[in-house]
Amino acid sequence: MASLVQSLPSFRCVPSPAPSLFFGHSLPLRCRRRAEGSDSPRPVGYRSIQCSSRVSRAKESPSPSPSPSPTPASLSREPHKYFDRAVVTVRSGDGGHGAILGMPAQERGSGSGRQREKEKAKRRGSLKRDFDGSLILPVGGHGGDVVIYADEAKDSLLEFHGRSRYNAKRGGNVDAMGVLTSQLHNGFAAPTLRILVPVGTVVKRKRGKLLADLANPGDEVLVARGGQGGISLLEMPEHRRKKLMTLTTNVMRDDSDKVLVLGQPGEEVSLELILRVVADVGLVGLPNAGKSTLLAAITHAKPDIADYPFTTLMPNLGRLDGDPNLGAGKYSSEATLADLPGLIEGAHLGKGLGRNFLRHLRRTRLLVHVVDAAAEDPVNDYRTVKEELRMYNPDYLERPYIVVLNKIDLPEAVARVSYLTQKILEIGSERKSPELEMRSNSSDSENEEGLSSHVSDVRRDKEIEDYPAPLAVVAVSVLKGIRINEMLDEIRAALRKCKELNEPLEIALRS
Numbered sequence: 001m002a003s004l005v006q007s008l009p010s011f012r013c014v015p016s017p018a019p020s021l022f023f024g025h026s027l028p029l030r031c032r033r034r035a036e037g038s039d040s041p042r043p044v045g046y047r048s049i050q051c052s053s054r055v056s057r058a059k060e061s062p063s064p065s066p067s068p069s070p071t072p073a074s075l076s077r078e079p080h081k082y083f084d085r086a087v088v089t090v091r092s093g094d095g096g097h098g099a100i101l102g103m104p105a106q107e108r109g110s111g112s113g114r115q116r117e118k119e120k121a122k123r124r125g126s127l128k129r130d131f132d133g134s135l136i137l138p139v140g141g142h143g144g145d146v147v148i149y150a151d152e153a154k155d156s157l158l159e160f161h162g163r164s165r166y167n168a169k170r171g172g173n174v175d176a177m178g179v180l181t182s183q184l185h186n187g188f189a190a191p192t193l194r195i196l197v198p199v200g201t202v203v204k205r206k207r208g209k210l211l212a213d214l215a216n217p218g219d220e221v222l223v224a225r226g227g228q229g230g231i232s233l234l235e236m237p238e239h240r241r242k243k244l245m246t247l248t249t250n251v252m253r254d255d256s257d258k259v260l261v262l263g264q265p266g267e268e269v270s271l272e273l274i275l276r277v278v279a280d281v282g283l284v285g286l287p288n289a290g291k292s293t294l295l296a297a298i299t300h301a302k303p304d305i306a307d308y309p310f311t312t313l314m315p316n317l318g319r320l321d322g323d324p325n326l327g328a329g330k331y332s333s334e335a336t337l338a339d340l341p342g343l344i345e346g347a348h349l350g351k352g353l354g355r356n357f358l359r360h361l362r363r364t365r366l367l368v369h370v371v372d373a374a375a376e377d378p379v380n381d382y383r384t385v386k387e388e389l390r391m392y393n394p395d396y397l398e399r400p401y402i403v404v405l406n407k408i409d410l411p412e413a414v415a416r417v418s419y420l421t422q423k424i425l426e427i428g429s430e431r432k433s434p435e436l437e438m439r440s441n442s443s444d445s446e447n448e449e450g451l452s453s454h455v456s457d458v459r460r461d462k463e464i465e466d467y468p469a470p471l472a473v474v475a476v477s478v479l480k481g482i483r484i485n486e487m488l489d490e491i492r493a494a495l496r497k498c499k500e501l502n503e504p505l506e507i508a509l510r511s
């Protein structure tokens with residue numbers, strides 16, 4: 001992979017001009033490749049990713065750590081290596097301090113005894129008191145919590161390679177003047193620090209347990225709780241202490257109590273963020289097959305398209321509108337499509353850009369194989385992709401899929417559509433019902449001891465022909481808009497079928 005990547009011209013990361021409300025439109029951050037030395041003008045509104053000087057400093061003085069942090073250059077040239085993983089250190093805010101306060105001075109000798117009693121009662125009444133009569137003393141503000149929040153407008157974890165430390169603010173101290181008055185307020189509570197990550201981010205403690213899977217927009221997890229604010233204490237001369245203790249418990253008994261006045265420190269945690277793209281449909285195929293063009297043709301996404309391999313460096317997401325024929329059910333038939341970077345032979349071993357992305361198919365329900373029908377040997381191309389999927393995770397071949405024979409506007413493609421369709425349908429067996437599938441799997445594992453742990457290996461030994469055939473093969477030209485509607489119908493029908501296939505499986509799993 002290294003040689004392939006090195007041979008590519010330099011890359012530049014640019015955000016799309018307008019981030020979308022739904023992640024339907026093109027992801028805000030896409031990677032555009034630009035030939036080195038090219039003087040093509042920069043589109044208005046685009047800017048390069050700014051990586052903080054922390055990273056450049058790290059580059060100047062190499063750290064002894066075994067995995068050096070990526071440099072800004074490698075971030076922009078090889079975003080595919082960094083977009084879906086990052087390690088961050090977060091620190092919640094310390095609690096604000098309380099205060100040691102004295103009781104207001106008593107004026108002596110003025111007025112009659114009755115008047116003095118009255119003033120005393122007035123003073124007592126002006127201080128804030130609890131239901132049991134004890135004085136309410138101000139407390140230090142709570143330190144800021146740190147929360148990781150799944151935000152639809154975010155698309156990658158690249159920014160965390162530029163900045164990997166986040167500190168919440170500390171709580172405010174009690175603004176004490178030395179004497180307790182009713183005017184004293186609690187220290188201000190620091191705001192929660194919300195760190196925005198893309199939907200689908202898994203949050204783990206570094207080398208530790210899973211904290212959350214932020215699979216839906218708006219999901220959030222509290223990762224570091226802010227320190228509690230310190231309390232305030234009353235300081236009294238020994239001779240008055242006994243008397244005052246009857247009025248309030250908030251009296252400093254000895255010097256060690258001063259510790260309570262200090263706010264609690266916040267906590268610091270190192271977290272691993274792992275992005276798993278969330279999409280209903282995954283587009284797979286060799287580089288240049290037309291996956292990005294297909295995404296652009298049926299969604300509002302604007303992925304980079306060019307006639308060289310590996311134009312797509314990070315998954316692009318697009319939202320497929322619901323089926324208008326379904327009336328009110330239109331919205332429930334919406335789907336998210338993920339255009340993954342092209343796979344090549346050996347992708348499961350890390351060749352090309354492939355391996356990084358294969359795991360992003362995990363959360364898809366349906367796969368769409370895009371095959372360049374005008375290529376030299378489209379059937380072999382199709383087999384290559386299937387083989388890579390099988391070697392990475394045989395489950396991917398069990399997943400429902402359709403095949404799109406693309407580029408039928410080209411004469412060399414249109415001439416062999418029926419031949420290719422026939423050949424592709426031959427590569428695959430009839431899909432078993434989910435119950436049958438489950439039964440055969442469980443009987444296998446019951447009969448042969450220890451087999452269950454090797455199910456994956458066994459399935460890897462299965463021939464590609466033994467896995468289910470596509471739900472449909474459709475020939476189109478996504479560039480010229482030929483038979484796009486038929487393709488859309490097939491995708492929607494396949495999505496419905498996925499639901500049907502999953503329902504009995506879910507029921508079987510529940511019972």
Ligand SMILES: Nc1nc2c(ncn2[C@@H]2O[C@H](COP(=O)(O)OP(=O)(O)OP(=O)(O)O)[C@@H](O)[C@H]2O)c(=O)[nH]1
Nearest residue numbers: 287288289290291292293307310311312342478479
């Ligand atoms: N003639 C023709 N060309 C097409 C069609 N679809 C895509 N192309 C061209 O094929 C080339 C590759 O298209 P992309 O959409 O970038 O292909 P991709 O599969 O996303 O490629 P990677 O990003 O490398 O994975 C571009 O030059 C497209 O214009 C089609 O239907 N007909």
